[in-house]
Amino acid sequence: MSTRRLVLSRSAAIIGAASTGLLLPGIVRGQSSKIRVGFMLPYTGTFSQLGVAIENGFRMAINEQGGKLGGREIEYFKVDDESEPSKGIENASKLVQRDKVDVLVGTVHSGVQMGIQKVARDSGVLCLIPNAGVHAATRALCAPNVFRTSFSNSQPTRALGKVMMDRGHKKAVWITWKYAAGDEAFEGFKESYTAAGGTIVKELGLPFPNVEFQALLTEIAALKPDAVACFFAGGGAAKFIRDYAAAGLKGKIPLYGSGFLTEGVLDAAGPAAEGIVTTMHYSDSLDTPRNKQFRLDYVKAFRSQPDVYAVQGYDTGLLLIQGANAVKGDLGAKPVLYKAMEGATIDSPRGKWTMSKAHNPVQDIYLRVVENKENKVIGIAAKALADSGVGCKMA
Numbered sequence: 001m002s003t004r005r006l007v008l009s010r011s012a013a014i015i016g017a018a019s020t021g022l023l024l025p026g027i028v029r030g031q032s033s034k035i036r037v038g039f040m041l042p043y044t045g046t047f048s049q050l051g052v053a054i055e056n057g058f059r060m061a062i063n064e065q066g067g068k069l070g071g072r073e074i075e076y077f078k079v080d081d082e083s084e085p086s087k088g089i090e091n092a093s094k095l096v097q098r099d100k101v102d103v104l105v106g107t108v109h110s111g112v113q114m115g116i117q118k119v120a121r122d123s124g125v126l127c128l129i130p131n132a133g134v135h136a137a138t139r140a141l142c143a144p145n146v147f148r149t150s151f152s153n154s155q156p157t158r159a160l161g162k163v164m165m166d167r168g169h170k171k172a173v174w175i176t177w178k179y180a181a182g183d184e185a186f187e188g189f190k191e192s193y194t195a196a197g198g199t200i201v202k203e204l205g206l207p208f209p210n211v212e213f214q215a216l217l218t219e220i221a222a223l224k225p226d227a228v229a230c231f232f233a234g235g236g237a238a239k240f241i242r243d244y245a246a247a248g249l250k251g252k253i254p255l256y257g258s259g260f261l262t263e264g265v266l267d268a269a270g271p272a273a274e275g276i277v278t279t280m281h282y283s284d285s286l287d288t289p290r291n292k293q294f295r296l297d298y299v300k301a302f303r304s305q306p307d308v309y310a311v312q313g314y315d316t317g318l319l320l321i322q323g324a325n326a327v328k329g330d331l332g333a334k335p336v337l338y339k340a341m342e343g344a345t346i347d348s349p350r351g352k353w354t355m356s357k358a359h360n361p362v363q364d365i366y367l368r369v370v371e372n373k374e375n376k377v378i379g380i381a382a383k384a385l386a387d388s389g390v391g392c393k394m395a
Helices: 002-019 025-032 048-063 085-098 110-123 160-166 180-195 214-223 234-246 266-273 289-302 308-326 334-342
Strands: 035-041 074-080 103-105 126-129 146-148 171-178 199-207 227-231 255-258 277-280 353-355 361-370 375-385
Touching (some): 035 048, 048 289, 085 103, 103 110, 110 180, 126 308, 160 277, 180 199, 180 227, 199 214, 234 266, 277 375, 289 308, 308 334
Parallel strands (some): 035 074, 035 103, 126 146, 171 199
Antiparallel strands (some): 277 361, 353 361, 361 375
């Protein structure tokens, strides 16, 4: 909030100067020459650490450019979206209408993203999505001014089906929370698993964010599938992993999942996570010079270890830098700006990726296994995987 107070105090100074008849053009021009970047991220609640990691990553990318975009200085504005979908439109409007941002960076929660999406489509402001994987953002509700740098909800699991069939798991149970992200993750798994010849014997679900898994785990034990595939994230994922082992299923029925199952929860999950296989567009343990340098620089800057969210924030900054450089900082030159961003190749810690026509990353999805509290990369589950972008019609 200190940035916001700074802006307010400057505004007050300008008004005060105006009332005393001082010459103002230089001050006013100085203000308007800065690119206004608005963060609409969760800074409180369950996803607060994700919001901080995204902002850190973004600022790190900009700081590598001397803190400027296309040669212009930046002014930052922040709104806590509280991961509250009912406030999505109101909060996005604050940044666009009140703060007049040139770029809106947000958000984590797919429900909140739908509010941002409406404001972005109505106002035409450039919107960069650093996490929320909701399909509509780069499908039916896609827009020329909206770009996602993370994933679509079905992308990680779309790489999972063939992996499981290649390992001889012909019959599987799927389990998730019944909400948008869970449903969309299932879409990716179902398509890839059935296309590879697998049979989903049962689809199990429970309301988000319920973590009473026992009855469903008893049902899995009775069904005796070859394997279980799932989508969970955060604290709920850690509990599911622990409960799965406590129910006696670990070691008997292999557990697979979207990478979010084991992302950032390995300490909380403990030994129960060992051996779980996931598919994801990043891993801390990627053994590349680019990833090692990024991780070293991030730790120096923020005294904490970067995760997939920090990488996505960083890549959001990299994408904006490419666009801003192409228009020499004039973000009003939208056709050239969008073309540069659409044609960008991002040299990311996750590996190089490009932008699909629907503005979603085309990226490698890694095969990972939990070993000694680390998601160890054991291969590439899918090369240059794109979301379908079905229903996207760019205006």
